[in-house]
Amino acid sequence: MVETSAGRAVVIGGSLSGLFTALLLRRRGWDVDIYERVDSELAGRGAGIVTHQPLWDALDQLGIAWRENLGVEIKTRRVFGLDGHLLIERDCPQIMTAWDRMYDLLRSNFPSDRYHRGKGLTRIEQNGGGVTAHFADGGRAQGDVLIGCDGLRSTVRGMVLPEVNPVYAGYVAWRGLVPEDAFPPALHEQLFMHLAFCLPQGEQMLGYPVAGPNNDLRPGHRRYNLVWYRPADERTALKRLLTGDNGVSYDISIPPPAVSRASIAEMRAAADRVLSPQFRECWALSEQPFLQPIYDVQSPRLAFGRVTILGDASYVARPHCGAGVTKAADDAMVLVDALASAASVEDALRRYEAARVPFGARVVAHARHLGSYLQAQLKTAEERERAERHFSPEAVVRETATLDFLAEAS
Ligand SMILES: Cc1cc2nc3c(=O)[nH]c(=O)nc-3n(C[C@H](O)[C@H](O)[C@H](O)COP(=O)(O)OP(=O)(O)OC[C@H]3O[C@@H](n4cnc5c(N)ncnc54)[C@H](O)[C@@H]3O)c2cc1C
Numbered sequence: 001m002v003e004t005s006a007g008r009a010v011v012i013g014g015s016l017s018g019l020f021t022a023l024l025l026r027r028r029g030w031d032v033d034i035y036e037r038v039d040s041e042l043a044g045r046g047a048g049i050v051t052h053q054p055l056w057d058a059l060d061q062l063g064i065a066w067r068e069n070l071g072v073e074i075k076t077r078r079v080f081g082l083d084g085h086l087l088i089e090r091d092c093p094q095i096m097t098a099w100d101r102m103y104d105l106l107r108s109n110f111p112s113d114r115y116h117r118g119k120g121l122t123r124i125e126q127n128g129g130g131v132t133a134h135f136a137d138g139g140r141a142q143g144d145v146l147i148g149c150d151g152l153r154s155t156v157r158g159m160v161l162p163e164v165n166p167v168y169a170g171y172v173a174w175r176g177l178v179p180e181d182a183f184p185p186a187l188h189e190q191l192f193m194h195l196a197f198c199l200p201q202g203e204q205m206l207g208y209p210v211a212g213p214n215n216d217l218r219p220g221h222r223r224y225n226l227v228w229y230r231p232a233d234e235r236t237a238l239k240r241l242l243t244g245d246n247g248v249s250y251d252i253s254i255p256p257p258a259v260s261r262a263s264i265a266e267m268r269a270a271a272d273r274v275l276s277p278q279f280r281e282c283w284a285l286s287e288q289p290f291l292q293p294i295y296d297v298q299s300p301r302l303a304f305g306r307v308t309i310l311g312d313a314s315y316v317a318r319p320h321c322g323a324g325v326t327k328a329a330d331d332a333m334v335l336v337d338a339l340a341s342a343a344s345v346e347d348a349l350r351r352y353e354a355a356r357v358p359f360g361a362r363v364v365a366h367a368r369h370l371g372s373y374l375q376a377q378l379k380t381a382e383e384r385e386r387a388e389r390h391f392s393p394e395a396v397v398r399e400t401a402t403l404d405f406l407a408e409a410s
Contacts, residue, residue, distance in 0.1 A: 006025075006030040007031070007345070008142070008143040009031070009145050009147060010131065010141050010143035011149055012121045012148050012150045013036060013148065013150035013154075014035070014036030014038075014117070015042055015103070016099075016103065016106065017331070018034050018150075019107060019110055020332040021311075023109055024333060027061065027062060027063075027336075028340050030339075035135065036115065036119060038117065041107075042103060047225045048208060048210045048225030049098060049099055049101075049102060051071065052322075053403075054329055054333070055325060055330075057329075058333055061333065062106075062109065069215070071097030071101060071211060072193075072208075072210060073093065074093070074193055074195055074208060076089055076091055076092065076195075077090045077197070078194045079196070079396065080278055081198070081276065082274070084276050084277040084278060087393050092397075092402075098210040102325060118137065120135060120137075120155075121156065123159075124156070126306055131146045133146055145345045147307075148310065148313045149309075149310050149311050150313050151312045152313075153252060154312070156309050156313060157313050160301075160307060161300070161301065164299050165297075166252060166296070166297050168293060169294040169295060169374070169375065170234070170374070171231045171232060171375060172232045172241060172291050173227050173228065173294060174227070174290075175225070175226060175227055176283065176287065177226070178285045179287070180220055187278060192209055195208045197400070198279055199393060199396060200275065202373060203228070203230050203231070205229075206226075206227050207225060207226045209222050210224075211223070224282060226286060228267075228283075229371070229374045230374075231375065232293070238293060240263065244259065245262075253292060254291065256290035259291060263291070271283040294371070295316055296364055296367075297315055297364075298315055298364050299314045299360070301353060302314055303346070303350045303352065305346055306345050306346065306349070308349045308353075310331045310335060311331060311332075314331065314360060318364075319367070320401070335348075335352045373391040375387075
């Protein structure tokens with residue numbers, strides 16, 4: 001294969017996908033700038049992140065030492081009945097990290113003078129020789145390739161695939177964190193060092209340990225990450241959940257501080273009614289819960305001349321595989337390999353597309369099946385049968401937050 005000479009890359013979006021892509025490109029000799037719309041340093045999105053092999057591979061490729069301090073290593077998974085009894089315990093070693101930890105690891109390895117904040121992309125122009133990004137502040141940037149790492153609501157995707165929009169899954173994830181030192185000893189013993197679940201009818205509650213503030217991994221200083229999937233009708237309940245105390249209604253997602261006190265009080269009251277005693281106690285101890293509506297995004301194409309999309313901009317799978325960041329890291333490795341070996345940028349993007357379109361479609365479909373029992377509306381008998389298959393405690397413990405399905409025959 002021919003090594004193409006490295007060129008200039010414009011990366012739109014400076015979160016985890018953008019940083020993985022930009023860092024991997026720099027390792028191959030590309031001249032890379034990141035343009036991030038948010039004006040301040042990014043922080044605290046999404047709380048806990050389950051990690052998988054491709055994410056570790058990407059960190060290894062970047063020469064980032066992670067083995068000592070990526071996150072909290074757990075060994076077991078537990079399912080509790082609604083009355084608090086332990087129903088199942090299974091071995092399943094895994095490293096649980098936090099969004100902030102991943103961001104710090106990547107951001108601290110990327111030069112600050114090449115990371116431009118307050119740069120919202122508004123327009124892209126391509127001609128035979130290159131691509132130009134135009135920003136809301138009137139600035140522009142030119143490159144040989146432009147990579148949209150701009151998330152669920154990607155501006156880049158909106159330009160190249162205007163017909164592809166996030167499709168609401170019919171449920172939301174309530175999220176919260178409990179400081180380890182707030183755990184009473186008995187609760188700590190039952191829950192803290194496990195990926196733990198409880199399964200009210202048509203809902204799923206799970207929790208796992210992550211680093212504490214400032215990536216503190218010392219026992220006693222960590223946090224427990226809570227995720228509670230609950231159905232919410234798009235026209236009624238979701239609308240209410242996306243309206244803040246100030247009366248402002250948000251589209252697609254609501255910033256954590258804007259979630260209304262009434263929604264949080266309603267969620268805490270529901271926790272007292274429907275969850276196992278362990279998780280009831282956790283929600284009572286949690287700091288500032290927030291919520292994320294769950295969406296599917298599936299792009300049928302990824303190569304648009306010298307422009308492509310990656311990470312949540314290209315595919316969003318429901319979080320049941322716990323693989324969004326791992327997929328982004330894997331996308332970035334495939335793209336950068338293609339750019340290093342193809343005869344032209346256009347050819348490289350076509351190769352990336354050929355590899356990642358089927359992969360992304362498979363992950364999105366699998367995660368949709370895992371979450372199907374959380375949807376209030378299942379239309380066909382096949383959908384209902386599949387939902388039942390993924391709802392048992394055994395299935396949830398076996399299938400959640402693993403990529404084992406990728407090794408199975410399609
Ligand atoms: C409940 C839940 C649990 C999850 N659990 C896990 C897990 O356990 N493991 C895991 O791997 N993943 C998990 N995920 C998914 C993971 O959080 C995402 O896949 C990942 O954070 C996406 O990163 P990204 O960089 O692609 O997008 P984002 O983090 O959304 O970043 C996009 C960036 O682009 C910027 N941007 C947007 N528009 C523009 C523009 N026009 N110009 C310039 N910049 C722009 C934004 O400001 C933002 O910084 C979970 C998600 C949810 C909802």
